[in-house]
Amino acid sequence: xxxxxxxxxxxxxxxxxxxxxxxxxxxxxxxxxxxxxxxxxxxxxxxxxxxxxxxxxxxxxxxxxxxxxxxxxxxxxxxxxxxxxxxxxxxxxxxxxxxxxxxxxxxxxxxxxxxxxxxxxxxxxxxxxxxxxxxxxxxxxxxxxxxxxxxxxxxxxxxxxxxxxxxxxxxxxxxxxxxxxxxxxxxxxxxxxxxxxxxxxxxxxxxxxxxxxxxxxxxxxx
Amino acid sequence: xxxxxxxxxxxxxxxxxxxxxxxxxxxxxxxxxxxxxxxxxxxxxxxxxxxxxxxxxxxxxxxxxxxxxxxxxxxxxxxxxxxxxxxxxxxxxxxxxxxxxxxxxxxxxxxxxxxxxxxxxxxxxxxxxxxxxxxxxxxxxxxxxxxxxxxxxxxxxxxxxxxxxxxxxxxxxxxxxxxxxxxxxxxxxxxxxxxxxxxxxxxxxxxxxxxxxxxxxxxxxx
Amino acid sequence: xxxxxxxxxxxxxxxxxxxxxxxxxxxxxxxxxxxxxxxxxxxxxxxxxxxxxxxxxxxxxxxxxxxxxxxxxxxxxxxxxxxxxxxxxxxxxxxxxxxxxxxxxxxxxxxxxxxxxxxxxxxxxxxxxxxxxxxxxxxxxxxxxxxxxxxxxxxxxxxxxxxxxxxxxxxxxxxxxxxxxxxxxxxxxxxxxxxxxxxxxxxxxxxxxxxxxxxxxxxxxxxxxxxxx
Amino acid sequence: xxxxxxxxxxxxxxxxxxxxxxxxxxxxxxxxxxxxxxxxxxxxxxxxxxxxxxxxxxxxxxxxxxxxxxxxxxxxxxxxxxxxxxxxxxxxxxxxxxxxxxxxxxxxxxxxxxxxxxxxxxxxxxxxxxxxxxxxxxxxxxxxxxxxxxxxxxxxxxxxxxxxxxxxxxxxxxxxxxxxxxxxxxxxxxxxxxxxxxxxxxxxxxxxxxxxxxxxxxxxxxxxxxxxx
Numbered sequence: 001x002x003x004x005x006x007x008x009x010x011x012x013x014x015x016x017x018x019x020x021x022x023x024x025x026x027x028x029x030x031x032x033x034x035x036x037x038x039x040x041x042x043x044x045x046x047x048x049x050x051x052x053x054x055x056x057x058x059x060x061x062x063x064x065x066x067x068x069x070x071x072x073x074x075x076x077x078x079x080x081x082x083x084x085x086x087x088x089x090x091x092x093x094x095x096x097x098x099x100x101x102x103x104x105x106x107x108x109x110x111x112x113x114x115x116x117x118x119x120x121x122x123x124x125x126x127x128x129x130x131x132x133x134x135x136x137x138x139x140x141x142x143x144x145x146x147x148x149x150x151x152x153x154x155x156x157x158x159x160x161x162x163x164x165x166x167x168x169x170x171x172x173x174x175x176x177x178x179x180x181x182x183x184x185x186x187x188x189x190x191x192x193x194x195x196x197x198x199x200x201x202x203x204x205x206x207x208x209x210x211x212x213x214x215x216x217x218x219x220x221x222x
Numbered sequence: 223x224x225x226x227x228x229x230x231x232x233x234x235x236x237x238x239x240x241x242x243x244x245x246x247x248x249x250x251x252x253x254x255x256x257x258x259x260x261x262x263x264x265x266x267x268x269x270x271x272x273x274x275x276x277x278x279x280x281x282x283x284x285x286x287x288x289x290x291x292x293x294x295x296x297x298x299x300x301x302x303x304x305x306x307x308x309x310x311x312x313x314x315x316x317x318x319x320x321x322x323x324x325x326x327x328x329x330x331x332x333x334x335x336x337x338x339x340x341x342x343x344x345x346x347x348x349x350x351x352x353x354x355x356x357x358x359x360x361x362x363x364x365x366x367x368x369x370x371x372x373x374x375x376x377x378x379x380x381x382x383x384x385x386x387x388x389x390x391x392x393x394x395x396x397x398x399x400x401x402x403x404x405x406x407x408x409x410x411x412x413x414x415x416x417x418x419x420x421x422x423x424x425x426x427x428x429x430x431x432x433x434x435x436x437x438x439x440x441x442x443x444x
Numbered sequence: 445x446x447x448x449x450x451x452x453x454x455x456x457x458x459x460x461x462x463x464x465x466x467x468x469x470x471x472x473x474x475x476x477x478x479x480x481x482x483x484x485x486x487x488x489x490x491x492x493x494x495x496x497x498x499x500x501x502x503x504x505x506x507x508x509x510x511x512x513x514x515x516x517x518x519x520x521x522x523x524x525x526x527x528x529x530x531x532x533x534x535x536x537x538x539x540x541x542x543x544x545x546x547x548x549x550x551x552x553x554x555x556x557x558x559x560x561x562x563x564x565x566x567x568x569x570x571x572x573x574x575x576x577x578x579x580x581x582x583x584x585x586x587x588x589x590x591x592x593x594x595x596x597x598x599x600x601x602x603x604x605x606x607x608x609x610x611x612x613x614x615x616x617x618x619x620x621x622x623x624x625x626x627x628x629x630x631x632x633x634x635x636x637x638x639x640x641x642x643x644x645x646x647x648x649x650x651x652x653x654x655x656x657x658x659x660x661x662x663x664x665x666x667x668x669x670x671x672x673x
Numbered sequence: 674x675x676x677x678x679x680x681x682x683x684x685x686x687x688x689x690x691x692x693x694x695x696x697x698x699x700x701x702x703x704x705x706x707x708x709x710x711x712x713x714x715x716x717x718x719x720x721x722x723x724x725x726x727x728x729x730x731x732x733x734x735x736x737x738x739x740x741x742x743x744x745x746x747x748x749x750x751x752x753x754x755x756x757x758x759x760x761x762x763x764x765x766x767x768x769x770x771x772x773x774x775x776x777x778x779x780x781x782x783x784x785x786x787x788x789x790x791x792x793x794x795x796x797x798x799x800x801x802x803x804x805x806x807x808x809x810x811x812x813x814x815x816x817x818x819x820x821x822x823x824x825x826x827x828x829x830x831x832x833x834x835x836x837x838x839x840x841x842x843x844x845x846x847x848x849x850x851x852x853x854x855x856x857x858x859x860x861x862x863x864x865x866x867x868x869x870x871x872x873x874x875x876x877x878x879x880x881x882x883x884x885x886x887x888x889x890x891x892x893x894x895x896x897x898x899x900x901x902x
Contacts, residue, residue: 030674032883052674054837054883058546059470059616062881075473076617082471082524089871090837092878093615095622095650096470096496097554100547104567104788105855107883128572135534136543137523138573143547146566147788177570252445254654274445276608276654280775281699281845284652297702298846304700304753311642312608314649315844317851317879318699318725319783322776326559326796327626329654350801357763358772359752360802365776368795369559399799399815551789560780561811564790582790582820612876647841648877 003191003200005220011203013186019154021046023112023184026152027053031109034058034144037081039154040112054090056108058140060099063091080140100140103147111148113141115155115183117170120216122180122192124153125172138175145176157185157214164214166190166197190218225413225422227442233425235408241376243268245334245406248374249275253331256280256366259303261376262334276312278330280362282321285313302362322362325369333370335363337377337405339392342438344402344414346375347394360397367398379407379436386436388412388419412440446609446653448638449660452482455632459483459597464492466553466595466624467505471497471524474617476601476634477504478662483599489513494553494593496546496620498522498530509533518593520546545573548590550623555592557626557655562591598628602651605633607641609656610649618650625655632658675838675882677867678889681711684861688712688826693721695782695824695853696734700726700753703846705830705863706733707891712828718742723782723822725775725849727751727759738762747822749775774802777819779852784821786855786884791820827857831880834862836870838885839878847879854884861887 014022016039024046027033034056035043044066047053055064057079064079065086073084094102102108117125124145127138145151155165166183183190188202188210198219199207211218236244238261246268249255256278257265266288269275277286279301286301287308295306316324324330339347346367349360367373377387388405405412410424410432420441421429433440449455456479459465465483469475484507491514498519499506506529508514517539522530533539544552545567555563564587568574578589600621603614611633613621625631638661678684685708688694694712698704713736720743727748728735735758737743746768751759762768773781774796784792793816797803807818829850832843840862842850854860867890 056883057616059473060619061616062883063875074615077615078471078473079616082473087615087875090835090839090882091875092839092881093613093618093875094881096546096550096619097623100550101783101787101855102881102883104547104551104565105786106788107786107855133535135523135531136541137521138543138545139521140546142545142571142573143567146569147547174571278654279845281702282848283845284654285646296844299844300700300702301845304702309646309844312606312610312653313646314610314652315646315842315847316652317847318775318779318849319852322779323554323558323626324652324654326776326780326794327557328559329557329626355764357752357760358770359750360772360774361750362775364774364800364802365796368798369776396800551787555792558780559795561793561795561814561816562809563784563792566788566790580791585790587790614876645877647844648874 003221005199005207007202007206009206013204016042019184019186022189023152023154026182027110029053032056032107034103034108034111034148036111036113036141036144037139039114041081043112056102058099058103060094060096061091063088100143103143106147106149108148110150110152111144112152112154113144115153115165116172117165117167118153118180118183119167119170120197122178123170124151124175124180125170126175128173130173141175145179150181151179152182152184153180154184157187166214166216168215225443227421227423227429229424229428231428235426238264241406241408244411245374245376248404249332251275254278254329256325256330256333256370258333258335258363258366259361261336263303265334278324280321280325282316282318283313285310322365325365328369328371330370332372332374333366334374334376335366337375337387338394339387339389340375340402340405341389341392342419344400345392346373346397346402347392348397350395352395363397367401372403373401374404374406375402376406379409388436388438390437446607446656447658449658452478452634452660452662453485455479455658455660456482456486458630459486459488461488462490463488463596464494466598466628467493467495468598468600468619468621468624469495470616470619472500472504474601474619474621475504476599479599479632479634480504480508484508484511484513487513490515492516492518494518494595496520496549497524498527500524501526502529506530509539514539516540518542518544518549520544520549543573550620552590552593553620553623553627556594557623560592562589564589593627595624595628596630598624598631600625600631600633602633602635604637604639604644605635605656605659606639606644609653609659610644611635611651611656612644612648613650622651625651630657631655634660634662637661675836675885676887678887681707681863681889681891682714684708684887684889685711685715687859688715688717690717691719692717692825693723695827695857696722696724697827697829697848697850697853698724699845699848701729701733703830703848703850704733705828708828708861708863709733709737713737713740713742716742719744721745721747723747723824725749725778726753727756729753730755731758735759738768743768745769747771747773747778749773749778772802779849781819781822782849782852782856785823786852789821791818793818822856824853824857825859827853827860829854829860829862831862831864833866833868833873834864834885834888835868835873838882838888839873840864840880840885841873841877842879851880854880859886860884863889863891866890
């Protein structure tokens with residue numbers, strides 16, 4: 001794929017919905033996709049049926065439909081975030097080992113996950129902040145990280161203290177090595193390819209400003 | 223289990239049907255059983271429904287019924303020997319990996335297989351005579367040998383040249399190590415337990431005659 | 445041969461102190477609440493529990509933990525918004541936790557039922573969860589050696605059983621049930637309906653009866669997955 | 674996205690010289706005869722074929738071998754009463770044979786589709802088929818390390834597909850189909866019927882559409898498994 005780096009200097013930083021919409025637009029038509037718990041779930045709101053994207057949920061379902069409301073709520077039909085969902089025509093159910101075989105075996109085209117940190121090499125940290133007091137809980141994140149053909153991540157680019165979450169080396173416990181191919185943030189989107197990090201778009205700030213705040217070499221598409 | 227060794231000196235050597243009947247009588251009620259290709263298939267003729275024995279066939283079926291005849295023949299419904307069979311109430315179908323997981327995972331109570339040789343330690347040789355010209359073909363024999371809780375074998379005790387097929391060490395290529403627990407032959411039945419070989423019954427010959435022709439220490443139950 | 449128990453309490457009565465118990469469910473979907481409640485009343489302690497989570501709210505698995513009967517839990521995602529009972533036990537050092545990536549957990553349970561003594565997966569390679577585990581390169585990538593998980597008992601929730609113990613499940617409540625039933629020495633299954641043997645199409649059976657030891661029918665309303673409120 | 678091919682010949686047209694082709698079936702049950710015949714007409718040679726057997730009589734897989742298109746076969750049971758075409762090729766050194774215990778063959782194919790780089794099985798430990806393979810002790814017993822099998826293509830016979838490629842099978846014709854579909858880069862499936870998406874109950878689908886690339890409907894009489902004579 002080839003891009004031109006675009007700076008949207010007058011745009012506001014993206015909110016969560018705008019980020020989800022951007023991710024949804026980038027997911028190839030007719031692909032098999034897993035959306036992680038939390039923010040990535042929102043991506044499904046922007047996947048129109050014509051796109052033919054088929055959603056996998058780790059708890060044993062391919063062909064997941066929108067969130068269930070009212071009488072459609074069935075506590076035997078939930079997604080990975082334990083939210084009641086619906087089934088679409090062509091849905092299939094399977095047990096957990098088969099579900100993760102599907103994931104680990106490289107059959108999913110894209111997964112979208114939240115991130116605490118992503119390194120310039122595509123290392124992902126999104127399951128633990130490593131605090132002594134934190135209870136470790138990984139779920140399916142490590143399986144998704146190694147299994148999906150493409151791993152897209154969503155996060156705000158800067159932590160509350162202003163530090164960049166796109167880093168030279170992750171300081172938080174790793175989820176997977178060299179697995180991330182795209183990073184969607186509120187102020188920029190990045191593509192990781194050829195062992196380098198490219199800026200694809202910026203929102204509200206220039207590439208130069210990004211470079212001043214992100215400790216990773218940022219290339220641009222010409 | 224405890225037995226008394228019985229010598230049926232006046233009996234004729236068992237034919238294949240009589241051997242199959244003996245095996246069938248020894249299979250515990252309500253057990254899950256796999257009958258190997260060839261002679262062991264005959265055992266099913268002597269398993270009455272009241273016994274509640276459930277037959278597994280390696281090609282993906284639990285609850286196999288009798289051989290199909292006439293209009294009941296369906297080429298999509300065959301046993302491991304590729305003979306058309308029928309299904310009983312409570313049958314389940316599954317794919318090959320699941321079928322052998324069932325076997326390898328130790329869930330079958332008994333399997334019955336033919337044998338070329340069995341050693342005093344319970345080693346089994348039943349897949350190749352090791353001739354240079356022979357085409358190797360193992361099928362599911364090695365999986366059954368390690369998977370079933372009990373492996374019963376059926377064979378004539380003596381080869382055409384008069385040599386014993388119950389041996390100190392198998393000379394034919396092995397199928398599995400230390401897996402056989404019972405040996406049914408035309409002239410005697412043996413139980414392998416506590417690292418020893420016990421004669422349970424003889425047909426047409428005495429224990430002493432067996433001892434003179436079989437190069438393995440034979441114990442008797444008192 | 446299938447035992448049909450007359451109550452959930454009868455179904456779990458053979459579970460002994462110190463057992464490893466595989467408990468199905470992903471959150472509350474597929475969680476065999478009635479069997480877990482019976483196990484709590486039964487009172488066998490020092491249990492090792494294998495479940496994807498570590499309980500929600502103060503019912504089911506959470507209540508079992510709360511009763512102090514579980515000394516060790518193997519799961520992928522203990523920390524949830526309503527896992528406060530586990531959280532307290534963990535922080536006060538009253539329960540041992542082994543966190544396993546979810547797919548590795550499922551595959552280890554499958555291996556336990558399938559006679560696989562170990563397998564190599566890329567999952568967790570290079571992460572803290574691989575520390576202390578053997579790893580090995582295949583085709584230039586690092587894989588971690590993972591070992592099977594088996595249970596003395598499994599508690600599973602299915603939808604329908606026939607008279608022999610053949611099972612079908614319902615929607616995403618299937619999750620860990622089939623692999624746990626296969627990986628336990630004795631599987632105890634709660635269903636909302638028991639039908640005559642032969643009433644289930646042989647093509648649709650998910651768990652063949654060979655993996656099922658005890659079945660108990662529980663109140664259908666409680667197991668059909670509808671919201672109760 | 675599912676391709677629905679208009680003929681078996683069109684369905685196999687992308688298979689190239691030197692490919693590894695997983696071919697379903699146990700004997701003739703589940704053997705995708707029409708796809709194999711099309712592959713023979715297609716003529717791509719130097720194939721590696723993975724199948725439980727090595728052909729029966731002079732049709733289907735046997736005919737593919739007879740046409741000289743297969744240089745290597747991986748199977749568990751080549752020698753059958755009517756495997757004379759394979760027997761001749763083997764004895765004259767025209768085909769390479771790898772014999773694998775049937776359960777190990779199935780598990781290696783499953784591993785290929787499931788991202789497992791290797792697994793330990795007791796099957797074949799201490800036998801000639803373990804020679805040259807790594808082995809290792811677990812709990813005092815010897816286990817053999819086995820590696821995954823993947824295919825460039827899989828040829829599978831199923832019973833019904835929906836419009837997305839979700840599959841159900843028929844009786845023991847299911848055999849290797851589901852695991853081969855999952856272990857191939859491109860799966861080509863012949864079915865006797867294609868139904869509307871949504872017409873199959875989601876609970877009974879055996880192969881989810883993610884594992885299916887191309888479906889072709891062939892003459893139903895030939896695939897319903899009834900004796901033809």
